[in-house]
Structures are given as structure tokens and as C-alpha cells.
Amino acid sequence: MLLPRFEYHEPTTLEDALNLLHELGGNARVLAGGTDLLVKMKRKLEKPSHVISVARVPGMDQIIPRNGHAVTIGAGVTAAELARNELVMDRFTPLAIAAGKLGAPPIRNRASIGGNLANARPAADFPPPCMVLNATLKLKSAKGERDIPVNDFFRGPGETVIEPNELLVSLHIETPPPWSGGSYIKLGARKAMEISMVNVAAMITLQSADGPIVDVRIALGAVAPTPVRALAAEDLLVGAIPSEELFRKAGEIGVGMCSPITDHRGTMEYRCMMIEVLTKRCLTEALARAKAWKP
Amino acid sequence: MKTLIQLTVNGEPVEAAVDANRTLLQFLREDLELTGAKHGCGLGDCGACTVILDGKPVNSCLVLAVQANGRSVLTIEGLAENGKLHPIQQAFVDKGAIQCGFCTPGMILSAKALLDTNTKPTEIEIRTAISGNLCRCTGYQKIVQAIQDAAEAMTGKEGS
Ligand SMILES: Cc1cc2nc3c(=O)[nH]c(=O)nc-3n(C[C@H](O)[C@H](O)[C@H](O)COP(=O)(O)OP(=O)(O)OC[C@H]3O[C@@H](n4cnc5c(N)ncnc54)[C@H](O)[C@@H]3O)c2cc1C
Ligand code: FES
Ligand code: FES
Numbered sequence: 001m002l003l004p005r006f007e008y009h010e011p012t013t014l015e016d017a018l019n020l021l022h023e024l025g026g027n028a029r030v031l032a033g034g035t036d037l038l039v040k041m042k043r044k045l046e047k048p049s050h051v052i053s054v055a056r057v058p059g060m061d062q063i064i065p066r067n068g069h070a071v072t073i074g075a076g077v078t079a080a081e082l083a084r085n086e087l088v089m090d091r092f093t094p095l096a097i098a099a100g101k102l103g104a105p106p107i108r109n110r111a112s113i114g115g116n117l118a119n120a121r122p123a124a125d126f127p128p129p130c131m132v133l134n135a136t137l138k139l140k141s142a143k144g145e146r147d148i149p150v151n152d153f154f155r156g157p158g159e160t161v162i163e164p165n166e167l168l169v170s171l172h173i174e175t176p177p178p179w180s181g182g183s184y185i186k187l188g189a190r191k192a193m194e195i196s197m198v199n200v201a202a203m204i205t206l207q208s209a210d211g212p213i214v215d216v217r218i219a220l221g222a223v224a225p226t227p228v229r230a231l232a233a234e235d236l237l238v239g240a241i242p243s244e245e246l247f248r249k250a251g252e253i254g255v256g257m258c259s260p261i262t263d264h265r266g267t268m269e270y271r272c273m274m275i276e277v278l279t280k281r282c283l284t285e286a287l288a289r290a291k292a293w294k295p
Numbered sequence: 296m297k298t299l300i301q302l303t304v305n306g307e308p309v310e311a312a313v314d315a316n317r318t319l320l321q322f323l324r325e326d327l328e329l330t331g332a333k334h335g336c337g338l339g340d341c342g343a344c345t346v347i348l349d350g351k352p353v354n355s356c357l358v359l360a361v362q363a364n365g366r367s368v369l370t371i372e373g374l375a376e377n378g379k380l381h382p383i384q385q386a387f388v389d390k391g392a393i394q395c396g397f398c399t400p401g402m403i404l405s406a407k408a409l410l411d412t413n414t415k416p417t418e419i420e421i422r423t424a425i426s427g428n429l430c431r432c433t434g435y436q437k438i439v440q441a442i443q444d445a446a447e448a449m450t451g452k453e454g455s
Pocket of ligand 1: 031054117118162
């Protein structure tokens with residue numbers, strides 16, 4: 001499979017990258033790991049006349065802790081990097097788990113979090129964890145910058161709020177409060193190299209180890225044109241003492257938020273059952289981590 | 296328009312002018328005539344094209360040659376030393392982990408990347424490490440055993 005012709009740019013400063021995007025705008029595509037873009041170009045689904053690699057833009061590949069209060073993750077950070085980062089595993093657990101389940105090792109070594117979000121596939125692994133962690137995305141252009149909550153970022157399959165002259169530079173995530181824990185479950189037909197049939201991320205914050213739930217977020221992927229928060233299920237849980245029965249009900253409500261389809265990966269009925277079961281399971285795992293929270 | 300790139304391939308400096316739309320796999324196979332990395336799917340699915348880029352296994356069909364500028368590439372051709380097979384290669388031969396051989400270069404490089412950072416991998420860690428490498432001859436069991444043997448041979452050597 002051959003790649004169509006294009007002109008290649010490799011800016012070495014953020015300013016140069018933004019100026020290039022400003023000049024070339026709609027004729028250019030940003031290249032990070034290339035595991036989505038180059039596949040699309042080989043399949044002739046995309047034919048940009050310019051490709052701008054951001055691999056040599058300083059800082060794009062960095063995970064920067066902010067004094068324990070937050071973390072800034074460069075858009076170019078790879079799945080492999082996120083999966084093995086101790087801070088991410090410890091405090092931003094759903095993100096680390098999702099990173100370890102994306103594709104297979106050679107894909108994880110290239111696939112970036114920014115590329116995954118910008119690509120906006122409904123079944124992608126990173127959107128649900130970013131949603132339950134309330135990530136804010138920094139978009140920059142030659143004209144300015146804006147911070148977009150991840151929950152306002154996705155517009156539809158393959159569509160986001162990013163303008164052609166904008167670059168997704170980084171994600172900012174506040175550290176969840178004490179007694180928080182999270183998890184992520186991906187269901188595919190096999191363990192590796194599989195796009196999800198259903199994926200679920202959850203974050204729970206308790207008042208204390210045995211206290212009621214003070215905050216909870218659930219996000220589901222592959223079940224609708226964009227990843228969705230299960231807000232009604234969250235409402236049921238806030239203020240309640242966690243229990244198996246409660247989590248089962250939350251899963252039931254979660255199904256109501258979805259519009260799953262039937263395709264070769266699974267039927268609508270199967271997907272609905274899985275949403276229910278996996279929501280419950282993911283909440284149970286998140287709860288166990290919240291109870292075991294350590295300063 | 297061609298771009299001039301300089302990189303290290305199997306320890307040797309290489310300089311070449313390449314088209315932007317040339318993949319690293321095409322560059323290795325067609326320009327450098329290093330045909331060990333195979334062209335399977337061309338889409339990141341099969342792992343036949345796996346090479347090690349700056350210490351990490353990647354699908355060279357999804358890397359542009361220009362992206363490898365200034366970086367270091369290891370292909371299967373760079374593994375044997377002074378005509379002596381690398382312990383992982385030897386283990387694959389000894390265990391019968393090679394049938395048609397199409398997946399073998401990729402399998403061995405994925406295994407090498409694993410053993411470089413984890414000298415005593417569990418079976419699950421081995422299976423995860425090669426999960427991006429498909430074998431149509433279905434020789435996974437022998438492949439896993441070969442990697443286990445290689446790990447033992449390599450740590451044994453270090454200890455002595
Ligand atoms: C074999 C295989 C298996 C896969 N398995 C999975 C899987 O299990 N789960 C999953 O979620 N995905 C999977 N993917 C898809 C892909 O690997 C991921 O979506 C990956 O995270 C994309 O990142 P990238 O850096 O490769 O993006 P690229 O391909 O470089 O870019 C993707 C898109 O985002 C844009 N873009 C990239 N960076 C930026 C930026 N900083 N600012 C603005 N726009 C940007 C590009 O222009 C392009 O449109 C798989 C792909 C392959 C080939
Ligand atoms: S040829 Fe590259 S992964 Fe199949
Ligand atoms: S030995 Fe034939 S594909 Fe693996």
C-alpha cells in the first residue's frame with residue numbers, strides 16, 4: 001500500500017508549527033505517531049498536500065507533574081509512556097489502564113494521546129478516561145489559545161472542535177481528591193489489537209474509606225457517535241453508600257444513555273448487556289481503589 | 296522533492312535522499328536492500344515489518360523514512376554478531392519456532408525489545424510483547440518457548 005504524495009514539514013519550535021498550520025490550514029494534517037493518519041492516507045481516505053510532523057516540537061512528549069495538584073500531559077505522549085508512568089497509574093488510573101490496552105506494543109510505542117483524541121473514533125480508548133478525569137485540552141493557534149473541557153471536545157465520529165489552524169498541545173488534569181479511585185474496562189473480541197466493542201471508565205470519590213460517594217463520573221465509549229457520560233447513573237450514585245445493588249442499578253441506567261449498533265463485532269442486544277455488566281464491574285474496581293487510597 | 300536524511304542502521308551511519316511519502320519499510324527494503332523486515336498488511340496490523348527504532352519496536356510500514364532522520368534503526372540483519380546468531384535467533388532455530396519464516400524477523404525483534412528491558416519475563420509478558428506480531432503458520436507455542444529459552448540462555452551468559 002503506497003502513500004500518496006505530500007510535502008513534509010518538521011517544525012522544531014511550537015511557534016513554527018503554529019505558523020505553518022496558519023499558512024497551510026485546511027491543506028495540511030498534523031502527524032504525531034501516524035498510526036491513524038498514515039493508515040487513512042494509505043487507504044486514500046485522506047490526501048493532504050502537506051503533512052506537519054510535531055515529533056520535534058519541544059515539550060509535546062512530556063508528562064509534567066504540577067506539585068501534586070495536577071498533571072500536564074503533552075499531546076504527543078505515547079500510550080507506552082502513559083502505561084508505564086507511575087504518577088499516571090497511581091492518581092490517573094483509568095488513563096494508564098487504557099494506555100496499556102491500546103493496540104499492541106509497536107502501536108503503543110507510536111500512538112499518541114493527542115492523535116487518539118483528535119481522531120475522535122467513537123470506540124477509541126483514551127476519550128472515556130479523559131472524560132472521567134475531567135481533562136482540559138489546550139488548543140493553540142498562531143492567533144491565540146483556548147482551553148476546552150474534554151466533555152465539550154467531541155462533535156461526532158471523527159469530528160472535534162479543533163479548527164484546521166489549531167494544534168492540540170496538551171491535556172491538563174487536576175489530581176482527584178483524597179479517597180478517589182478509578183478504573184477502565186475495554187471489551188473486545190480478543191486481548192490485543194482490537195477496537196473496543198464497549199469501553200467504560202469510572203472515577204469514584206468517597207467521603208472516607210467507608211463513607212458515601214461524594215463524586216462519581218462514568219464514561220462509555222463505542223456505544224454512541226461520540227463517547228458519552230452516563231450522567232443519570234452518576235446522579236443515582238452521588239450521596240449514596242456504595243453497594244453491589246446500587247452499582248447494578250447504575251449499570252441499568254447506563255444502558256439507557258447509549259445508542260449501540262449491531263455490526264460484525266457484536267449485536268445491539270449483546271452490547272447493551274455488556275454496558276450494564278461492565279459499568280457495574282468498572283464501578284466495583286474504582287471503589288476498591290478509592291477505599292485503598294493513600295496520600 | 297526529496298529530503299536528505301541521516302540515520303544509523305544496524306550501527307552503520309546511512310545518508311540518503313528520500314521522498315516524503317516513502318515509508319521506513321520501503322526505505323529499508325528497497326533502498327538499503329535490507330529485506331529482513333517484511334511487508335505484510337502495510338497497515339499496522341500484522342507486525343511483519345517490525346523494526347527497533349531508538350530502542351523500541353515499531354511498525355516500519357507506519358513510519359515515514361523522513362521521521363527516522365537522526366534516529367537509530369535495528370533490523371533483523373543487525374542482530375547476528377561476527378556470523379554468530381543472536382541467542383534469540385538461535386533459540387527460534389533450535390525450538391522449531393520458524394515455519395515459513397515470514398513473521399520471524401518481527402517476532403524476534405519484539406522479543407529482543409522485551410528481553411532488553413525484562414530479563415525474566417513471565418509467559419504473559421512474552422505473549423503481550425508479541426501480541427502485535429501475527430503468525431499465519433500458528434506457531435505461537437514454539438515461539439513463546441523459544442523466547443523463554445533465549446531469556447534463560449541470555450541471563451545464564453550474563454551470570455557466568
Ligand atoms: C493496528 C492498529 C491498532 C489500533 N488499536 C487501537 C486501539 O486498540 N484503541 C484505540 O483507541 N486506537 C487504536 N488504534 C488507532 C490509533 O493507534 C490511535 O488512535 C492513536 O492514539 C493515534 O495517535 P497517533 O499519534 O498515531 O495519531 P496520528 O495518526 O498521527 O494522528 C491522528 C489524527 O489526529 C490528528 N492529530 C494528531 N496529533 C494532533 C495534535 N497534536 N493536534 C491536532 N491534531 C492532531 C492528525 O492530524 C490525525 O488526523 C489502532 C491503530 C492501528 C493501526
Ligand atoms: S506490514 Fe506493517 S504491520 Fe503489517
Ligand atoms: S512462521 Fe509463517 S507466519 Fe509465522
